[in-house]
Amino acid sequence: MVSKEYLSLSEAAELIGKNKETLRRWDREGKLTAVREPVSNYRVYKRTDIQTLFPEIFDIKVHETEEDHGEPKKDYNVIELFAGAGGLAIGLEKAGLKCLALNEIDKFACATLRKNRPQWNVLEGDIKDFDFKEFKNKVEVVTGGFPCQAFSYAGKRLGFEDARGTLFYEFARVVKDVNPPVCIGENVKGLLSHDGGKTLQGMISILDEIGYNVVPVKVLRAVNYNVPQKRERLILVGIRKDINIPFEYPKPNQKIFTxxxxxxxxxxxxxxxxxxxxxxxxxxxxxxxxxxxxxxxxxxxxxxxxxxxxxxxxxxxxxxxxxxxxxxxxxxxxxxxxxxxxxxxxxxxxxxxxxxxxxxxxxxxxxxxxxxxxxxxxxxxxxxxxAVPVNLAKEIGLSVVKFLNNYYSSLNPK
Known part of the structure; x- marks a missing residue:
């Protein structure tokens, strides 16, 4: 087995959050050079070389305490789309947010949601069959773990109507109809490179068209947020254009759980x-x-x-x-x-x-x-x-609470 001093191509790629082809290219360019491991003779990477190039991975800044986020200043309501078995919903609940409605097509996941939270409004079925206009201006957050689907481009710039037939279109439709201050999408890290990055850019342009500025997209490593798992999720945050309050992603924790x-x-x-x-x-x-x-x-x-x-x-x-x-x-x-x-x-x-x-x-x-x-x-x-890991969802939720507290404080300054 490769010793801790050395990392295989796969291990190095996982550690720094890049794909293996990127590491191979860096090797050719001399940016991060692979060596022969003395015992196995396999091409590997020295941990110290990675540490020099990516010091932030090994020197993680300490997380602010939860108290710094503050309690919600009022009831903050959430509509969750593609809710699954509730990982994101439980985490947001733990952060102090209130689920007003959850949509999910899988009958077993819906049964799980109802079993554990009988009071939740679980809308079972295809999202295309539901109208959310009754929730307009009654919800602070719309969230959704929409699948990663390619778009058909009608022109140089992808518009809202061009995305019809995709589940991201349905996510955007609900956001447009409900008009929340903030919307949050979560996806696999692969969305960054899906269709050469065009899919993500299409999503950003659609949110721009319906009135939302997208915070720079970030991939969060669950292991840095009280989750004993090397899972990564891409988070996309849209802020309604009339709001001039910055959104801050949760800061990583110093402690890594095993x-x-x-x-x-x-x-x-x-x-x-x-x-x-x-x-x-x-x-x-x-x-x-x-x-x-x-x-x-x-x-x-x-x-x-x-x-x-x-x-x-x-x-x-x-x-x-x-x-x-x-x-x-x-x-x-x-x-x-x-x-x-x-x-x-x-x-x-x-x-x-x-x-x-x-x-x-x-x-x-x-x-x-x-x-x-x-x-x-x-x-x-x-x-x-x-599922989205519950503790990662909670940390995202705490950042949302902090943002909403600042937003509502700005509307009613003392």
């Missing part, structure tokens, strides 16, 4: 993770993963087993560090997916040779232990894997 913090009693949770159902490995896969140590992956297997397990991938380039990967107690978990036992993105328990259980999955995403998920085990994993 898998142990997620599953054991400690600062994040006041008890060990509750027992729950979970997926199991087939016998053949378990026999292979039994040989992988904590924090190890397929390269820690005997060479003959590597070849058999990896098949043709064994001879291809790239680290493929997610394959046959066992997570360590003293590190944050890798990004959870919608299924706990996918070969390309393995997330094996540190001690036991099995995938994480449903409740362990939920802990890594910082859901409360009393938040129950409806549907089959597979549906529960899917809901959790798709």
């Amino acid at each position: 898998l142990k913090d997620a599953l054991k009693k400690g600062e994040l949770y006041d008890c060990d993770v509750p027992a729950s159902a979970g997926a199991k490995y087939p016998k053949s896969k378990k026999e292979v993963l039994d040989l992988v140590p904590p924090k190890g992956y397929w390269r820690d297997l005997p060479v003959e087993i590597q070849k058999e397990y990896m098949g043709g991938s064994f001879y291809l380039g790239g680290g493929k560090t997610g394959m046959a990967r066992r997570i360590g107690w003293d590190e944050p978990c890798l990004t959870l997916t919608c299924s706990p036992a996918q070969k390309q993105t393995e997330r094996c328990h540190p001690d036991e040779t099995r995938p994480f259980t449903v409740r362990e999955y939920a802990r890594v995403q910082t859901f409360p232990d009393d938040w129950q998920f409806e549907g089959s085990i597979a549906q529960q994993y899917k809901q959790i894997g798709n």
Whole structure:
């Protein structure tokens, strides 16, 4: 296994938030040069070289305390679109915001929302079938984790009507109809480069057309916001053009939580993770993963087993560090997916040779232990894997509360 002094291409790309092709180009240009690791002879990156180039990753500024944000000065109402199983909604609730309505098309996720918050107004079905005009000027925030879809460009500049048929159009339609002071979209980091960046620029131009200035888009690393997971989410914030109040993203925390913090009693949770159902490995896969140590992956297997397990991938380039990967107690978990036992993105328990259980999955995403998920085990994993981590959502919510407090104070200066 690559030592801590050295990082594989995949590990280096994940750490600094760039894709592997960018690192290969930097290597060719001499900006960040790969070296041969003394033991394995694989091309790797020196941690010290990355530290020199990206000091902010290793020297994270301390977060302001939550008290600095202040309590909401009035009821701040939210409409959430594409709500999923409630990760974003719970986080915003913890920050003091009030969910006025939530839309979600997946029936199992809707059942989860109703099970846990019977008082929430859950609008189940296709967003295209709902009219939100009744909420005009009654809502402070519209949020939505819309899927990343390419647009068809009608001209040099993408307009609101050109985006018809996409879910971002529906998000923008609701924002236009409701007229909130702020709207927040969240998406995968890949939106930055989707269709050469045109998709994101199209979204920004549409929000501009309907009356919103977009704050510079930022990718937030969940691990910096009380989440024991290396997950990244792109956040897009639109501020209504009549408002001249700056929005500040949450500042990163100094403390990084690990898998142990997620599953054991400690600062994040006041008890060990509750027992729950979970997926199991087939016998053949378990026999292979039994040989992988904590924090190890397929390269820690005997060479003959590597070849058999990896098949043709064994001879291809790239680290493929997610394959046959066992997570360590003293590190944050890798990004959870919608299924706990996918070969390309393995997330094996540190001690036991099995995938994480449903409740362990939920802990890594910082859901409360009393938040129950409806549907089959597979549906529960899917809901959790798709969610915005609750603690990340709370930090975003606190920034929204601070912004809204400043906005309403500006309307009624003392």
